[in-house]
Amino acid sequence: MGERILLVEDDPQLGAQIVEHLRGAGLEPSWWREGRVLAPGELPEVSLVVLDLMLPGTYGLDMLKALRAFSDVPVLILSARNDTLDKVRALKLGADDYLTKPFWPEELIERVRARLRRPLLQKTGAAVDVGPLRIDFQTHEVWMHGQPVELTRVEFALLAALARRPREAVTRQWLLEHVLDPEREGTERTLDVHVSRLRRKLGARHGVETVWGVGYRLASGEGA
Known part of the structure; x- marks a missing residue:
C-alpha cells in the first residue's frame, strides 16, 4: 500500500483525474470536495495534502492557516490563480509547493513524489x-x-x-x-x-x- 495523500478539490472531473493518477503512481488518495477548518485530531494520517484554493465551505488558504496551527504535514497548493502575491501568501502561511492550473498530470505526480522524498519533520528527542x-x-x-x-x-x-x-x-x-x-x-x-x-x-x-x-x-x- 502506498503513502496516503489527502486531495481537497471541488471540481469533480479534475478531482477524479487526480485520484486516478495518484492511484496509478502507487499512492493511496482520499478525496474531500470542500474545504474544512480542521482542529487537532481531525486530520487523517496522511503524508501530503494536495489543496485547491477556491473551495466551497472554507477557502483553501484559511484551511491551510488552520492546519498549520497544529500540523506540519507537507501541503501542495493547486490553483488557477497565477498571481505572485497569491503564491507568496500561500508560502507565508506554510505551503510547501504551489502548482498553477492547468497542469500536466505527470508534473503533479513528480511534484508529489519530490515532496514525499524530502525529509519530514523530525520527532522531538531524535x-x-x-x-x-x-x-x-x-x-x-x-x-x-x-x-x-x-x-x-x-x-x-x-x-x-x-x-x-x-x-x-x-x-x-x-x-x-x-x-x-x-x-x-x-x-x-x-x-x-x-x-x-x-x-x-x-x-x-x-x-x-x-x-x-x-x-x-x-x-x-x-x-x-
Whole structure:
C-alpha cells in the first residue's frame, strides 16, 4: 500500500483525474470536495495534502492557516490563480509547493513524489544531520564537523525549528510565535539579531539562509 495523500478539490472531473493518477503512481488518495477548518485530531494520517484554493465551505488558504496551527504535514497548493502575491501568501502561511492550473498530470505526480522524498519533520528527542551539522533535540547539543557548538536557549530553539524542516522555508511569523517569547522578545528585529548570531556560530556555508518575502531556512551544506 502506498503513502496516503489527502486531495481537497471541488471540481469533480479534475478531482477524479487526480485520484486516478495518484492511484496509478502507487499512492493511496482520499478525496474531500470542500474545504474544512480542521482542529487537532481531525486530520487523517496522511503524508501530503494536495489543496485547491477556491473551495466551497472554507477557502483553501484559511484551511491551510488552520492546519498549520497544529500540523506540519507537507501541503501542495493547486490553483488557477497565477498571481505572485497569491503564491507568496500561500508560502507565508506554510505551503510547501504551489502548482498553477492547468497542469500536466505527470508534473503533479513528480511534484508529489519530490515532496514525499524530502525529509519530514523530525520527532522531538531524535538527532538529525544536516551536512556536517548534527543536532540532538533531546540533549540540546550541536556539533559542526564533530566539534561542539555552544548555543543559547533561543539560538538552539531557532536552529531546531529550521532543522525540523530541512531545506524548507519557515516563515518569520511562525518563528516569532513559536520560538521567541511573545511578551519579552517577540519582534522581528529581535529575531534578526538571533539569526545573525546563529549565522556567526555556524558559518556562512552551513548557516541560516534568508528566503526573501517568506522567512528563513537551514542551508544543507552540500558540497562543502
